[in-house]
Amino acid sequence: MSQHEQVVKMNKSYTVLISLIVALGGFLLGFDSAVISGAIKGITTYFEMTDAMLGFAVGCVIFGAMAGNLMAGPLADRFGRKKVLIVVAALFAVSATWSALATGYTEFIIARIIGGVGIGGAILIAPIYIAEIAPPRLRGSLVSFNQLNIVIGISVAYFSNYFLVNYGDESWRWMLGVEAIPATIYFLSLFTVPQSPRWLILKLNKVKLARKILQKIGGEEYAEVTVLEIQRGLEKKEKKGRLADLFKSKYATIMIIALGVAFFQQITGINAIFYYAPTIFEQAGGSTDSSFLQAIVVGLTNLVFTLVAIWLIDKLGRKPLLLIGSGVMTIALLMATMAFNNASYEFKESSLRKVDDYQIYVALTELEGKSYDSQKALFEEIREKLTSQQFLDFKRNQVTNFIDINATWVLIAILLYVAAFAISLGPVMWTLISEIFPNKIKGIAISVVGFFNSLVSFSVTQIFPWELTNLGPTWTFAIYAIFSAIAFLFVHRFVIETKGKTLEEVEDLLIRT
Template identity: 70%
Template sequence: MKKSYTVYISFIVALGGFLLGFDSAVISGAVGGINDYFEMTDWELGFSVGCVIFGAMAGNISAGPLSDRFGRKKMLIATAVLFTISALWSALATAYIPFILARIIGGIGIGGAILIAPIYIAEIAPPKLRGSLVSLNQLNIVLGISVAYFSNYFLKDIAGESWRWMLGVETIPAFIYFLALFSIPRSPRWIIQKLNLVSVAEQTLIKIGGPDYAVTTIDSILKGIAKKEPNAKLSDLFTKRLRNIMIIAFGIAFFQQITGINAIFYYAPTIFEQAGGGTDASFLQAIVVGLTNLVFTIVAIRLIDRMGRKPLLIIGTAAMSIALFMVTLAFNNATYELSSANLQKLDNEKMKTSLVSLEGMTFTSQTLLFDELTPILNEDQLLDFKRNEVKKFIAINATLVLIAILLYVAAFAISLGPVMWTLLSEIFPSNVKGVAISVVGFFNSLVSYSVTQFFPWELTNIGPTLTFGIYAGMGMLSLWFVIKYIVETKGKSLEEVEELLITN
């Protein structure tokens, strides 16, 4: 087996994951800058961060059918173009609406890349390497996240509007990805299934695994085509025949996002500032989060074809739940001290004067503090305090918060992060794969959007304790779902997986 060639083309395709991760995380450092420049409300801020997921939904719903029609390679090239346009436009935007449109265009690229790359890799990878190679996409996603955190840290002190540099630097890897995609072959399975070019597919398969592997794989593909039904319609996904597959797909897509991972990645510096860290410290802690994600994704790639998909999911979702309960406990035990020293940290002199009467008081929760402030501050001052100033008064076990967040990210990185995309690339029959993975990807993005949109509002209005408590509860539900519904696909061919899951 010519492993090096397979790894090479898988890595090139997975570079789309790097752009996806970079695009997702780079906004975390730009939040403060765009908030000040465009003068946003909590809702507008949440939308400016989350609107990229609206674009991802459009990319999700169209990527599968378009890649079935035009091929995986052509659609990946199209995503690279979208990433490039989005990076330039968002960096140069001077008004809120054009900025949002630029972000949505990038989201379309994200939605396409996140679905097409795993499909392509699964279709070219031998069964023994498929889990690891599909997980290269997730590795590149977390690498992109880590690089974005580093980039934000080193660009944050640029004079003027540093957020423009943070967003615009993505143009460089986007253009490199565009050029690199021209060096990969078309998917052998797609060529045979759609164009019937067996000889062309055979040349690629020989490069991947040698002549014997090519003959065996082509024979398997042709047998699969012979017994396959025509490409499915949307309504076909919800028949009894595909019931087990759709339960797994929708369930894993729901729990991957509802447990709050994008709230962590998109708002990491904000969370650490809520825990009392300064700006520099919060950016550095975000870098540590990114590196943790990277290291444990590499661990997952090493283990996914050895331990299997389900054991990693059980270990990961259990650890995620524990970590989220730790964060909840830390914020629940926090106090808010209106000491003279803390009051002096306020930039708003009118607010400082209004709060002098509370000097020396300590509150055991945000709710009690905000209740006390409501009759003292006007509506605008109270909102400003909730969004920007409360972090100056918190006394919390910040080390516990950091450890818990790192544990959570590590657990996600060995489980729901890479394993979801591996499972989605494996469980759908070929005749429904395009439409099915688009629908499930759309649903995954919808859940992701809801988490991202409401997170700033939740921090301001219900506080971090209840916010992370909700995520912890979802973590426990995800563990239950994995134990009850997930089946093991390790080492099985795509055709064997289909036979395992199809209900006759």
């Protein structure tokens, strides 16, 4: 191996290392997003939640993320990417500790929202930082480290929940509190990474410091070329972008792509799956332990196929992955729809004995021997025999005792859906968002798109408990399937390929003069 090749390898290792450190924010994001799935039963009982309260308790973290989205971009432009990420790490630690110790519903919500603000910052600023320090040939893979860490965080959360589920009557506190450990590690690690060289030049005009960082990344020649490209962009840079600039016709193509992909990433239901995975598998007739185990399999599938995406994103490209992923997601969601649609409900003596509310049990005994070929038909008859509160309890907790469904088919459909998302909308969206915005509007644009993405995600997670209770899983998955099909058509029509292009080349390609 030549001396030059050794230098290149060493520089690549340095770039990978700082990218991995920064991407730990993705780990915390993923962990925070998934850990609540195991705590749902515990917090519902402890805080005596209705469906609406539960939906907000789960989704409020996204509500906080919207605030983080709005603040993160402008703050990162003003104070630097690194400083904002350090604050983000502190917010994660505070949120984890406080939510684990909360004794009231309002207090719990506030703690979760604080973590949401951290999520809003991490999900936007970490990819921007990595995109700004990464050489073009590595950028797609390195930016995808953030998504990789998100799915690792999700998987670790599912494992953690499984091992803590029987850890006392208030095991949910341990589930939520353990996040403080990686948050503290992230906080300390961030002090070892450099500032973004692009930010140093564009905001502080610190060319010498930026050049030193770029030399560590790719050597002297790479540093000189990159500095010249950044300065060229600075020369043609206009005054700082404002919100009104996003609506200018020259940015129309960029905004259509960004807002469209941000919308479809969430409206197709991924966070409903991750936040409520055990609940979904219980809807398919699984026990509590088996549903937690199946959630672990979901997390591992997400992890494996995110690794596949990282391998393919700079080889196959962004658009092909989006097309393949959204197409397969549509098929998988239709499979889940058919599985729940073909389910039946049988009132056997053994099933009735599983009902843990005596009054509901007595009311249902006269149905012994009956069966129903749809959840709608079942609920129509059950509603007349129970009080409104008993009926809500039945729909939430008891109906799974009577379902006869191909649970394996449901599991396969969910795993296929998660795998397809993991190679497409999951990592590719954030890679695209970090690439397509010019420096002038990047801060405000990233915040607006991130806010919109979080708003859609909040809507999906807020309404999901109501959907399961009132529409049933059949229509819930059917709606997601329709949106996935529309996502395929959108990508085919509007999304462009950015593989192998510098950020400046992408800007020239997309902006209308």
